[in-house]
Amino acid sequence: SAVISQKPSRDICQRGTSLTIQCQVDSQVTMMFWYRQQPGQSLTLIATANQGSEATYESGFVIDKFPISRPNLTFSTLTVSNMSPEDSSIYLCSVYTGDNEKLFFGSGTQLSVL
Amino acid sequence: GQSLEQPSEVTAVEGAIVQINCTYQTSGFYGLSWYQQHDGGAPTFLSYNALDGLEETGRFSSFLSRSDSYGYLLLQELQMKDSASYFCAVASYNQGGKLIFGQGTELSVKP
Numbered sequence: 001s002a003v004i005s006q007k008p009s010r011d012i013c014q015r016g017t018s019l020t021i022q023c024q025v026d027s028q029v030t031m032m033f034w035y036r037q038q039p040g041q042s043l044t045l046i047a048t049a050n051q052g053s054e055a056t057y058e059s060g061f062v063i064d065k066f067p068i069s070r071p072n073l074t075f076s077t078l079t080v081s082n083m084s085p086e087d088s089s090i091y092l093c094s095v096y097t098g099d100n101e102k103l104f105f106g107s108g109t110q111l112s113v114l
Numbered sequence: 115g116q117s118l119e120q121p122s123e124v125t126a127v128e129g130a131i132v133q134i135n136c137t138y139q140t141s142g143f144y145g146l147s148w149y150q151q152h153d154g155g156a157p158t159f160l161s162y163n164a165l166d167g168l169e170e171t172g173r174f175s176s177f178l179s180r181s182d183s184y185g186y187l188l189l190q191e192l193q194m195k196d197s198a199s200y201f202c203a204v205a206s207y208n209q210g211g212k213l214i215f216g217q218g219t220e221l222s223v224k225p
Contacts, residue, residue: 031211042201043157043215092156096211101145101164103203103213105156 002027002097006106013083013113020079021109023093028073037090049076083113116140118216120202125222126192134187134219136202146178146185147203147213157201197223
């Protein structure tokens with residue numbers, strides 16, 4: 001299993017500002033995944049964060065809007081840049097540990113943009 | 115591309131059995147997972163099937179038929195605390211280990 005500490009748990013931000021979400025894992029992991037979940041919706045993968053290389057973004061998500069850092073095997077950040085109300089969502093980091101069958105999630109960051 | 119279909123909502127009574135189906139389309143399929151998410155909480159892993167057949171974990175079981183691109187989650191002896199959203203998710207070799215989630219099924223358990 002994995003213990004993932006994600007913060008902040010929630011924030012209310014003004015349009016045009018940026019928010020950085022942090023994710024700390026209690027063990028070394030190769031890949032970390034960032035998902036977005038809009039109210040009542042499914043989880044949409046934003047990007048995969050790999051240590052030592054650029055993040056891999058999914059269709060519809062770009063680095064300028066969602067820059068990701070992965071300085072080591074236990075930590076990653078996702079920044080939501082130049083926010084608009086459409087960015088209001090829950091953002092979740094997740095990792096595989098041990099077997100690649102189980103994905104563990106952080107507790108999520110609920111973002112509201114006014 | 116990949117796609118998954120599951121019912122948007124299911125209602126059942128305490129003590130009953132409910133089955134949540136999931137059909138998928140993907141190339142390079144290697145596994146189907148199920149996750150539970152309570153309101154305000156993060157998704158938690160329930161089960162994983164890579165091979166055809168039934169996997170049982172306590173009150174929950176999951177089934178996979180690779181030839182039919184179909185799976186289901188079976189919940190027995192339903193309890194009120196089972197009210198949650200349930201997501202099926204596929205992993206494929208083409209996606210490098212990423213999980214793609216279905217739209218989720220909201221299960222309401224009534225007394």
